[in-house]
Amino acid sequence: MPLPEPAPRRYLHTRAVTYRGYLREDGLWDIEAELADTKTYGFTRSDGSEKPAGEPIHHMLIRLTIDESMTIRAIATAMDHAPFGECQQGNDPMQQMVGATLGPGWRQAIEKALGGVRGCTHLRELLFNMATAAYQAVFPWRERERRLAGIRPGxxxxxxxxxxxxxxxxxxxxxxxxxxxxxxxxxxxxxxxxxxxxxx
Incomplete structure (x- = not known):
């Protein structure tokens, strides 16, 4: 069922967020997240340079490698586009999440390690929902394997x-x-x- 018809308006901004889950050959899981912010118009940045319409303002990626217990074994991040060179300082603190578990207390663990000026706002936002993305990747696959083995949910x-x-x-x-x-x-x-x- 679609949304109600909107009032007259002008399209200005897109935030595109994608999550993907992969089962690795070594039995671990990779959960990847990608975020991109774009404008429909060009503008002049604070440093005087021009940002063309459609060129990402933010383009950030995270890969979590997790095990069967949903514990993070490795993390990789990238910022292909960010407003400031200093934004790249947000990559290294993400390593503090290695060893954390995607489950109860996940958001509190992120806030404790990366909250405020300890981390990047956008990487933190991406990370929040990686727990549910991981769940959607891992548990339905496990359920499929159980069904193939003849074990039913009941x-x-x-x-x-x-x-x-x-x-x-x-x-x-x-x-x-x-x-x-x-x-x-x-x-x-x-x-x-x-x-x-x-x-x-």
Missing amino acids: EAREPPYHLGRCIAWDTDGAVVARHYPQFVGWQRVRMPKKNPPSST
Whole structure:
């Protein structure tokens, strides 16, 4: 169903973001992200140079290599286009994410390592959604492999990660009842917060 008809307007800007997932021959996974910002008009940059219409203002790429536990084993970044030469300083801090896991606490881990002036805003934005892109690459493939081995979703012994994390996958809802009836009513266990040690 399309969006409602818009008011009269002028097209000015495109941000194109693409995520791709690859299963490597060594059993690891590559998740790649690409971001490009372009304008429909040319303009004069702050340094006096001209930026033609359609030439990227930002063009940035990230490759995460992850293992079966969704842990980052390697990370590579590139900035083919950035507004300032100093923007390239945002590449090296990304290495701090090696060893992090794409799962609960992912956004907090990014903010802790790369938040504010510790990292590049646009690389950080790309990184946020790489967890869901990785999930879309890895888990449906695993599910396909289980199906080919004759294992059906209704036979799963552990609830898949997405149960209870989306309105459609409400464990009291119809989708779970159809696909994972054994987990109807299941509740995700929340770990209690640790109390700080008493000073007395």
